[in-house]
Amino acid sequence: MKFGGINVQEELIKKIRRKTACIAVVGLGRVGLPVAAVLADIGYRVIGVDIRKEVVKAISSLKIRTKEPGLDELIKKVIETGKLKTTTNDLEAVKAADIAIICVQTPLAENIEPNLIYLRMACEAIAKGLSKGKLVTVESTVPPGTTKNLVARILEESGLKCGKDFWLAYCPERITSGKIIQEFIKNVRIVGGFNKESANIAAELLKVVTKGGVIITDCMSAEIAKLAENAFRDANIAFANELALICERVGADVVEVIKIAKTHPRVSIHKPGCGVGGPCLAKDSRLLSYSAKEKGLLPKIIRFSRELNDHMPEHTVELLARALKEAGKHVKNSKIAIFGVAYKGQVDDASNSPAEVIIRKLIGLGARVIVYDPYCKENFGVEKAPNITKAVRGKDCVVIVTDHKPFEDLNLEGIKALMNEKPVIIDGRRIIDATEAKKQGFTYFGIGYGA
Numbered sequence: 001m002k003f004g005g006i007n008v009q010e011e012l013i014k015k016i017r018r019k020t021a022c023i024a025v026v027g028l029g030r031v032g033l034p035v036a037a038v039l040a041d042i043g044y045r046v047i048g049v050d051i052r053k054e055v056v057k058a059i060s061s062l063k064i065r066t067k068e069p070g071l072d073e074l075i076k077k078v079i080e081t082g083k084l085k086t087t088t089n090d091l092e093a094v095k096a097a098d099i100a101i102i103c104v105q106t107p108l109a110e111n112i113e114p115n116l117i118y119l120r121m122a123c124e125a126i127a128k129g130l131s132k133g134k135l136v137t138v139e140s141t142v143p144p145g146t147t148k149n150l151v152a153r154i155l156e157e158s159g160l161k162c163g164k165d166f167w168l169a170y171c172p173e174r175i176t177s178g179k180i181i182q183e184f185i186k187n188v189r190i191v192g193g194f195n196k197e198s199a200n201i202a203a204e205l206l207k208v209v210t211k212g213g214v215i216i217t218d219c220m221s222a223e224i225a226k227l228a229e230n231a232f233r234d235a236n237i238a239f240a241n242e243l244a245l246i247c248e249r250v251g252a253d254v255v256e257v258i259k260i261a262k263t264h265p266r267v268s269i270h271k272p273g274c275g276v277g278g279p280c281l282a283k284d285s286r287l288l289s290y291s292a293k294e295k296g297l298l299p300k301i302i303r304f305s306r307e308l309n310d311h312m313p314e315h316t317v318e319l320l321a322r323a324l325k326e327a328g329k330h331v332k333n334s335k336i337a338i339f340g341v342a343y344k345g346q347v348d349d350a351s352n353s354p355a356e357v358i359i360r361k362l363i364g365l366g367a368r369v370i371v372y373d374p375y376c377k378e379n380f381g382v383e384k385a386p387n388i389t390k391a392v393r394g395k396d397c398v399v400i401v402t403d404h405k406p407f408e409d410l411n412l413e414g415i416k417a418l419m420n421e422k423p424v425i426i427d428g429r430r431i432i433d434a435t436e437a438k439k440q441g442f443t444y445f446g447i448g449y450g451a
């Protein structure tokens with residue numbers, strides 16, 4: 001494609017390869033902020049855009065604290081070198097940039113339908129600043145068909161033709177909290193191009209970012225593949241949880257069962273637990289189901305997996321009630337310490353954490369609840385203990401909700417000495433040595449521990 005005698009496609013590829021391209025990252029949340037910092041660290045001029053003034057200010061004044069390993073240091077470095085600038089002015093950012101990367105949130109609404117308002121707003125802003133020869137990529141997780149039917153359509157309101165005057169690709173993020181920086185650099189990336197040219201140009205950028213390789217496909221396949229990854233993980237965990245429920249009933253230990261089954265070369269089973277939380281797994285399964293339902297197909301595995309995983313916090317409370325009964329106690333008026341509010345180990349993020357449901361149910365049953373979490377600030381409206389000693393002193397039961405590393409090496413003897421008579425442990429992540437706990441005099445109940 002030539003404008004004024006210049007091949008703009010080659011020009012952009014040259015800028016990408018020479019790292020002289022200017023990149024606007026729209027949305028500075030869990031994904032956008034590390035994307036902006038990594039690209040700036042590679043050498044690109046990056047403008048980070050967010051509608052939240054306080055976030056933009058906190059980043060530029062180095063007051064942002066993320067708890068993501070290495071990210072605060074990286075932000076400091078690229079802000080100080082001037083490679084990363086932040087603004088709330090999306091129009092100016094897009095005008096100045098050669099490439100715009102959309103990283104806004106795409107939450108589910110109350111009725112489980114996808115809420116694409118932030119995506120629409122980002123696209124409308126980009127459309128206003130769009131000019132010939134620019135590349136737009138989408139990293140946000142979206143329902144199948146969104147890149148072509150919504151993003152391209154809004155961007156074309158600029159009067160420019162998608163795939164011809166500007167390029168568009170869907171390049172989903174695949175990073176997990178706690179390992180974001182390293183996964184950005186090592187994960188295989190997917191490029192779903194609006195057309196072949198778009199895919200090739202977007203791939204040029206990702207080839208600079210990742211050492212993991214780049215897969216080129218169409219937008220729809222990339223969108224579905226992203227959702228399938230998380231829906232598969234959700235289903236695999238649901239299978240592990242179903243095995244756990246079976247083991248509890250028939251009298252076996254699911255950890256032993258899965259360990260043995262996994263020695264088969266073609267079997268891989270995830271870990272059972274007290275629930276599946278986080279910003280992605282439940283949401284993406286529901287997005288995939290929703291998209292199928294819209295086309296008249298009611299998915300079964302994805303839907304039942306969700307139901308089963310959603311039931312696990314409740315099942316944990318049922319285990320707790322049974323364990324307390326065995327210890328001669330009752331949930332009402334019992335004192336319970338919840339170990340972990342984060343949705344998974346080693347992260348400061350309590351989004352959709354099973355802890356929330358467990359705490360709510362216990363309070364509904366009349367228990368007195370305190371939480372302890374060395375990583376995560378959230379307290380879900382109950383008292384938060386500053387350390388293990390204060391958390392367990394005078395309690396009847398400890399519930400392990402999050403697989404934080406420090407919970408693997410609890411001093412059971414010391415904890416028992418601080419707890420009430422006939423103490424109970426509910427192991428929602430199977431990280432406590434059951435034999436040792438019982439030897440120390442605990443009533444031990446664990447997910448899938450029917451032995």
Ligand code: SAJ
Nearest residue numbers: 174175176177229230233270271273276277278280343344
């Ligand atoms: N969980 C289990 N058993 C397991 C693994 C996890 O019960 O065997 C639970 C965790 O405790 C947690 C939840 O599932 O509550 C989610 O855990 P996760 O490790 O899947 O963490 P996420 O949600 O941070 O990351 C996922 C990842 N997807 C896949 O591995 C397929 C990540 O690579 C994606 O980039 C991310 O979703 C995303 O942003 O989509």
